[in-house]
Amino acid sequence: MKPATVQELIWAGVLVALAAFWPMMSNGYWLGIGVDVMMYTALATSWMLFSGPTHYISLASAAFFGVGGFVVGSGMSDYDASFWSMLALSAVIGGVLAALIGLATLRLSGVYFVIFTLGLAEMIRNLVSWVQNNFLGSRGLYVLTDFTDAHLYWMLLVTAGCVYLLGWIISRSRLGFALRIIGGDETVARHVGINTATAKVILFTTTGVFGAIVGAIIAPRWSYIEPNQVFSPQLSFFVVIMALLGGSGRLWGPVVGVIPFLLIWNWVDSNFSNQSILVLGVAFLVIVYFLPHGFVGRIEQLRASARGRS
Amino acid sequence: MYRRSFFGLAAALAVAGTSLFAQDMIKIGAIAPKTGPLAGGAVVTQWPNVRLWVEEVNARGGLDVGGKMKMLELIEYDDKTNPGEHIKLAQRLATQDKVDFIVAPYGTGFNIATAPIYGKFGYPMIAVSAITDKMEELTTRYPNLFFTLGTTTAFVDGVKEILIEQRDAGAIGNEVAMVNVADAFGIELADRARELFGEAGFDIVYDKSYPLGTPDLSPVMKGAKDSGAKAFIAWSYPPDSFGLAEQAIIEDLDVNLYYSAVATSFPAFKGAYGNKINNVLGAGGTDVDNPAIAAYRKAHMDITGEVADYWASANTYASLQILEQAIVGAATLDRDVVTQYIKDNSFDTVMGELSFTNNFSNTFWSVGQWQDGVFRGVKGSNVEGAVPVRAKSGWSE
Incomplete structure (x- = not known):
């Protein structure tokens, strides 16, 4: 992953400003797609913050997303709390959880880490159900608000913008530099005096915070929260595939992965409803065989060859 | 000149003809799981009844809407038991496919999650596979939402x-x-x-x-x-x-x-x-000895090739009969009028005479x-x- 430039930040600002007008231009269905795009952009970008430079593939997105949704559902349904206070609380819980998990597991590397994070969502789902069953006792988790898709879209846009800004700052800081060295060779990084565990935990925590925030914002859209649905492992795979399809070389990579993926997914879904899961497999193959560095890698390769020719 | 206007007229008639033809259909949208954790229930209780109803109505020549017979056209989607997918598909039904009416989703959470969308477009939602103790709050918030299976x-x-x-x-x-x-x-x-x-x-x-x-x-x-x-x-x-x-x-x-x-x-x-x-x-x-139920179960077997379940199958079919009778009774496809008709009238269904008090039908087996x-x-x-x-x-x- 390369450090981000000021030029990129300006472009990102312009894009965010333009994206803010989408709810005024689109009707129900396309606005709904817009909400999906923003949700996955925020999730995939925050995934990229950590996994991009370190090359640790995390399948924990669903765990944090689910925690956010569950905290909002439980708080608003069982304790009559406001949405905003629960949104803040879910960010805190997501962060603390990620920090604890990070401390326990980021000493692991490679495939051990992947497998652990895959099991994490399942573990938290069961834990949450157990707590709800034994201590909270619930009459269903209802999240009834007056938010429309446009409101949720803007909230997600702001979240995605914050993720990008944070990533931009980190990538230009000492921490970002340290992470790139860890990604290159962790042994070397330790050898030159980088506290690799701390750096990784900090970044993993931000992923947890943003995952939980996105889950919390989506909760009013679903209106009724069931642990089995908010902790769906499919979400984790979606996030990883979209991020890799875009390319992990640049912070803006996920955006160019999320949009085409969701458009194709939705087209296949509405025309060949039973085959849509195939898209996931084909996307995997495309990444492995044709786009090992994602769209970003391919774009930069083309740019470099154009420059070479001229 | 005359000839040209004649052609123009013919073209206009042709266009009008096709649009008239399109209006002879009533588009019905249905979303429920065909895959995922809830699919096992939906393929037993929900889907066969939707198909049974559409086939039966069309075999009778369609619905009489204000003196005109209209056939049903079914648009169905699989939500994969995923609320995000379901919400998106519901928006698709309402704004892209522009269906005239919808079949309420399968599962409590899905009914509540889509109530704001269907409410916005005025679709009456006669929920069956949705059981909750929050009916009063939900129906006050979503006046188009009806419950039929109890609390x-x-x-x-x-x-x-x-x-x-x-x-x-x-x-x-x-x-x-x-x-x-x-x-x-x-x-x-x-x-x-x-x-x-x-x-x-x-x-x-x-x-x-x-x-x-x-x-x-x-x-x-x-x-x-x-x-x-x-x-x-x-x-x-x-x-x-x-x-x-x-x-x-x-x-x-x-x-x-x-x-x-x-x-x-x-x-x-x-x-x-x-x-x-x-x-x-x-x-x-269910009461299998009741002649209406017995006839329904036989039709279910004959047309879908499967035995109806002994619970919500009949309620699901009854909810579609309510929709059908409300459209015919209101003699219009105007959804607000049809919704009001559902609130004001009682309906003759396989579950007997059904009517709604505060959007709640109090006839069900527990x-x-x-x-x-x-x-x-x-x-x-x-x-x-x-x-x-x-x-x-x-x-x-």
């Missing part, structure tokens, strides 16, 4: 009444063994049951939950057996209702009252365990029992044909 409390009440009757008859004592699946619906029912059973003087001597989709229910059943209670209640879902019955047979659970909730009423339940599950109680019920190969209703609200409960004795064929 959480009604379900627990049905079981409580049976417990009391069996205690009075001496078949069981005060001890009850109760288990529940640790998921929204199971937790809600168990929570309510602790309260209501306690008030009725029952002692829940064994109270355990298990995670959804757990493959091994043997420890749960062993614990229930060791408790010595003569009554066993499980607030369970489709996969585990089967798993619990299997373990009860293996352990030879010695009870005089055995109840498991969702899916006990599925024909496959008897298919799996034959007469071993004779006298098992479960959520739902508990049924497998009696000699048929799952018959034993408790319900405003339903006729309930048979007396029998005591369970042993698990042999």
Whole structure:
């Protein structure tokens, strides 16, 4: 992953400003797609913050997303709390959880880490159900608000913008530099005096915070929260595939992965409803065989060859 | 000049003709799981009834809307048991496909999640597979949402009444063994049951939950057996209702009252365990001797090739009959008029005469029992044909 430039930040600002007008231009269905795009952009970008430079593939997105949704559902349904206070609380819980998990597991590397994070969502789902069953006792988790898709879209846009800004700052800081060295060779990084565990935990925590925030914002859209649905492992795979399809070389990579993926997914879904899961497999193959560095890698390769020719 | 205008007229007529043809169809949208955790229930209860209804109406030449016969065109999507997907597809039905009416989703959460979308476009939503105690709040918020299958409390009440009757008859004592699946619906029912059973003087001597989709229910059943209670209640879902019955047979659970909730009423339940599950109680019920129900079950078998379940199948079909009669009665496809018609009128359905008070239809079965190969209703609200409960004795064929 390369450090981000000021030029990129300006472009990102312009894009965010333009994206803010989408709810005024689109009707129900396309606005709904817009909400999906923003949700996955925020999730995939925050995934990229950590996994991009370190090359640790995390399948924990669903765990944090689910925690956010569950905290909002439980708080608003069982304790009559406001949405905003629960949104803040879910960010805190997501962060603390990620920090604890990070401390326990980021000493692991490679495939051990992947497998652990895959099991994490399942573990938290069961834990949450157990707590709800034994201590909270619930009459269903209802999240009834007056938010429309446009409101949720803007909230997600702001979240995605914050993720990008944070990533931009980190990538230009000492921490970002340290992470790139860890990604290159962790042994070397330790050898030159980088506290690799701390750096990784900090970044993993931000992923947890943003995952939980996105889950919390989506909760009013679903209106009724069931642990089995908010902790769906499919979400984790979606996030990883979209991020890799875009390319992990640049912070803006996920955006160019999320949009085409969701458009194709939705087209296949509405025309060949039973085959849509195939898209996931084909996307995997495309990444492995044709786009090992994602769209970003391919774009930069083309740019470099154009420059070479001229 | 004349010729040109004649062509123009012909072209205009042709255009008008095609649009008239398009208007002869009523577009019906249906979204429910065909894959994912809830698919097992939806393919038994929801989908066959939607297809049955559309085929029957079209075989009759369509619906009479203000003197014009209109055929039904069904647009169906699989939500993969995923709320995000479902919401998106609902928006698609409303704004891209522009369907005239919709079939309410399958599952409590999906009905509540789509209520704001369908409400915005004025679609009447006659929910069937949705059970909640929050009906008042939900229908105030979403005036287009109707409920037809009862409340959480009604379900627990049905079981409580049976417990009391069996205690009075001496078949069981005060001890009850109760288990529940640790998921929204199971937790809600168990929570309510602790309260209501306690008030009725029952002692829940064994109270355990298990995670959804757990493959091994043997420890749960062993614990229930060791408790010595003569009554066993499980607030369970489709996969585990089967798993619990299997373990009860293996352990030879010695009870005089055995109840498991969702899916006990599925024909496959008897298919799996034959007469071993004779006298098992479960959520739902129906009166197979009622001529309307018998005719419906036969049509279901003839057209879809499957046996209707002994619970919400009939309610699902009835909800479609309500929609049908409201469209014909209101003589328009104007959704606001049709919704108002549903609120103001009563409907002649396979479940008998149905009408709504505050968007709630108070006619439903709550508990049924497998009696000699048929799952018959034993408790319900405003339903006729309930048979007396029998005591369970042993698990042999």
